[in-house]
Amino acid sequence: MISLKNINKVYTLRDGPTIAALNDVDLEIGDGEFLVIIGRSGSGKTTLLNVAAGLTKPSSGTVLVDGTDVWSLSDKEQSRLRNRKLGFVFQFPSLIPVLSALENVMLPVSLGDRNGHDGHNGDGGRAKAVELLETVGLGDRLASFPRQMSAGQQQRVVIARALMNEPELLFADEPSSDLDEQTEVEIMDLFADIHARTGVSIMMVTHASQLIKYGTRAVEMSAGRLRELG
Amino acid sequence: MKFKPLVILALRGISGSPFRSWLIGFCALVIAGFALSTVLVMQGARNSLDLTLTRLGADILVVPQGAEEQTQGALLMGQAVKEFMPMSKLAEIAAVPGVEKASPQLYLESLADAPCCSVANMFMVAYDPDTDFTLGPWLTQKIGRELTLGEAVGGKYVFVPEGEENIELYGYILSLESNLEPTGTNLDNSIFITFDTAREMARLSQHNAVTPLVMPEDSASSVLVKVAPGYDPKAVAVDIFNRVEGITPIQAPEMFGSFRNQVSGVLRAMLLVLGLALGLSLLLIGFVFSIAVNERRRQIGVLRALGATRGAVIVSLLTEATILATAGAVVGVVLAAVGIYLFRDLLTTSLGFFVFPSPGLVVGLVFAGLALAIVCVAIAAAIPALRISRQEPAVSMRE
Numbered sequence: 001m002i003s004l005k006n007i008n009k010v011y012t013l014r015d016g017p018t019i020a021a022l023n024d025v026d027l028e029i030g031d032g033e034f035l036v037i038i039g040r041s042g043s044g045k046t047t048l049l050n051v052a053a054g055l056t057k058p059s060s061g062t063v064l065v066d067g068t069d070v071w072s073l074s075d076k077e078q079s080r081l082r083n084r085k086l087g088f089v090f091q092f093p094s095l096i097p098v099l100s101a102l103e104n105v106m107l108p109v110s111l112g113d114r115n116g117h118d119g120h121n122g123d124g125g126r127a128k129a130v131e132l133l134e135t136v137g138l139g140d141r142l143a144s145f146p147r148q149m150s151a152g153q154q155q156r157v158v159i160a161r162a163l164m165n166e167p168e169l170l171f172a173d174e175p176s177s178d179l180d181e182q183t184e185v186e187i188m189d190l191f192a193d194i195h196a197r198t199g200v201s202i203m204m205v206t207h208a209s210q211l212i213k214y215g216t217r218a219v220e221m222s223a224g225r226l227r228e229l230g
Numbered sequence: 231m232k233f234k235p236l237v238i239l240a241l242r243g244i245s246g247s248p249f250r251s252w253l254i255g256f257c258a259l260v261i262a263g264f265a266l267s268t269v270l271v272m273q274g275a276r277n278s279l280d281l282t283l284t285r286l287g288a289d290i291l292v293v294p295q296g297a298e299e300q301t302q303g304a305l306l307m308g309q310a311v312k313e314f315m316p317m318s319k320l321a322e323i324a325a326v327p328g329v330e331k332a333s334p335q336l337y338l339e340s341l342a343d344a345p346c347c348s349v350a351n352m353f354m355v356a357y358d359p360d361t362d363f364t365l366g367p368w369l370t371q372k373i374g375r376e377l378t379l380g381e382a383v384g385g386k387y388v389f390v391p392e393g394e395e396n397i398e399l400y401g402y403i404l405s406l407e408s409n410l411e412p413t414g415t416n417l418d419n420s421i422f423i424t425f426d427t428a429r430e431m432a433r434l435s436q437h438n439a440v441t442p443l444v445m446p447e448d449s450a451s452s453v454l455v456k457v458a459p460g461y462d463p464k465a466v467a468v469d470i471f472n473r474v475e476g477i478t479p480i481q482a483p484e485m486f487g488s489f490r491n492q493v494s495g496v497l498r499a500m501l502l503v504l505g506l507a508l509g510l511s512l513l514l515i516g517f518v519f520s521i522a523v524n525e526r527r528r529q530i531g532v533l534r535a536l537g538a539t540r541g542a543v544i545v546s547l548l549t550e551a552t553i554l555a556t557a558g559a560v561v562g563v564v565l566a567a568v569g570i571y572l573f574r575d576l577l578t579t580s581l582g583f584f585v586f587p588s589p590g591l592v593v594g595l596v597f598a599g600l601a602l603a604i605v606c607v608a609i610a611a612a613i614p615a616l617r618i619s620r621q622e623p624a625v626s627m628r629e
Contacts, residue, residue, distance in 0.1 A: 052622035055531075055534075055535055055623040056624035075540050076541075079539040080537065082536070082537050083536060083537025084537060090627065092627070092629070096239070098242030103238075107235070108536050110234075111235065160537075187552065
């Protein structure tokens with residue numbers, strides 16, 4: 001599914017010094033895997049996720065998605081790849097504030113380019129979006145705006161949005177870090193349920209070791225290097 | 231990439247930041263409104279001068295030497311003229327090779343508070359129907375004949391007082407036969423009578439008027455010259471100057487030169503202010519848009535992660551800018567056009583010469599004003615839009 005080889009990512013600070021966020025990282029994520037990457041703040045796990053998702057270019061190394069080198073693609077091709085094959089759940093509130101829950105979930109279809117066919121029976125993905133919101137327990141909040149929802153509810157909408165185009169791989173960057181314990185469990189249970197039902201591969205980064213149990217595989221990130229956990 | 235979601239995002243973005251939206255719209259209003267106002271005033275002044283030249287119908291205006299400014303001031307703004315030339319000059323001028331027609335005019339009086347005029351000063355001009363080639367053709371078209379004794383034609387602002395049947399000037403009854411088309415100059419305040427009527431009026435005013443009309447004997451204020459086909463007006467003007475003493479010929483294109491310069495001066499100042507307003511507006515729009523883009527940095531990063539291309543990001547932001555610019559510019563051009571139209575008489579008084587441009591031209595200028603504002607706002611917004619579109623999504627989403 002995704003293969004990262006010899007990945008290095010170096011940031012140059014404004015006043016000169018450089019920071020090596022990733023040091024010669026190799027990582028493979030296979031079909032149907034639920035990979036949990038744990039690490040402390042500043043360990044490089046978010047950088048790794050961003051590199052794997054094509055959201056930032058590595059300083060060196062290759063990122064292959066289904067055998068295609070992501071950074072050999074044009075911006076349009078990369079955008080299409082992200083739109084069709086990848087889904088995202090970010091740590092920060094990532095709903096578009098001026099769009100309703102339903103409109104946010106439909107966004108991947110709106111932004112997509114399917115040669116004139118939206119792949120959703122011509123309704124712009126509305127029926128699918130409604131179904132997804134019902135799946136995440138927000139069938140009665142279609143017209144609500146993000147400011148009218150709790151953090152947990154917003155994160156559920158984000159998850160629904162991430163699944164809109166039936167991605168092959170879901171990226172989750174600390175999806176529950178801003179949530180209370182109970183809501184965190186609900187969100188993680190939702191991830192587990194989605195993984196079990198759809199077989200979507202998941203790459204989740206977190207600092208919470210108790211979330212390892214949700215994955216099929218776990219690795220630890222420390223000082224820009226990866227270590228498999230047994 | 232579908233366009234509709236981008237438009238929806240743009241519209242929602244506008245309503246989500248009302249103050250910012252109003253500010254950008256206002257800048258567009260200023261750009262469009264000011265640009266249109268400047269051009270309308272410019273064009274109105276030019277129209278007026280050109281119409282006056284057309285009304286004069288002459289290729290060359292011959293005036294007493296030293297009275298160039300006075301004469302042009304009289305025609306444009308009704309200023310009194312004190313210089314005259316002997317009528318004998320008419321024959322000398324007519325004899326110059328290349329002069330097809332020559333006709334004298336006498337600027338008689340600048341009457342204050344004349345009852346038959348809707349402006350403060352009415353200007354009386356005597357002309358010779360036997361040699362005239364400017365009013366005559368127009369009279370033939372309008373009333374089918376020349377003026378006779380006791381008859382007059384007036385400019386736009388000359389009328390028969392309510393309750394009266396005729397105009398009385400210096401105790402003499404004049405029949406107003408028709409009104410000329412407006413020129414936006416003093417010619418609109420003018421009343422034209424034949425030399426015979428003027429002499430009769432002057433004679434009778436000795437007994438009938440409180441202040442008699444003083445008509446210089448055998449004199450003219452100017453001679454209008456029509457150049458024969460095949461002759462160069464400039465060469466004929468030079469020839470007139472060389473052959474006839476005590477006069478100055480002014481070619482039509484150079485007529486009102488000092489006034490054109492005055493107008494040019496005013497308009498240069500207006501253009502300078504327009505340029506400053508444009509520059510400041512662009513800076514403000516660029517600044518405001520930069521803030522808007524920076525505030526939405528994370529949002530844009532998310533859109534990119536979800537599959538929006540760089541082009542889509544730019545289109546969305548520019549759509550927002552264009553919608554705001556269009557709304558502001560529409561208000562601006564409407565205010566400018568309506569304002570200039572409503573205050574056109576005040577502009578005539580202030581500038582001395584102004585005619586509201588034709589509807590066709592105004593429509594064209596309105597669209598030009600709209601286009602200018604929209605393009606300017608789009609350019610100002612494009613810079614921050616391009617910058618954010620080039621950022622990696624991860625960089626945009628970074629806290």
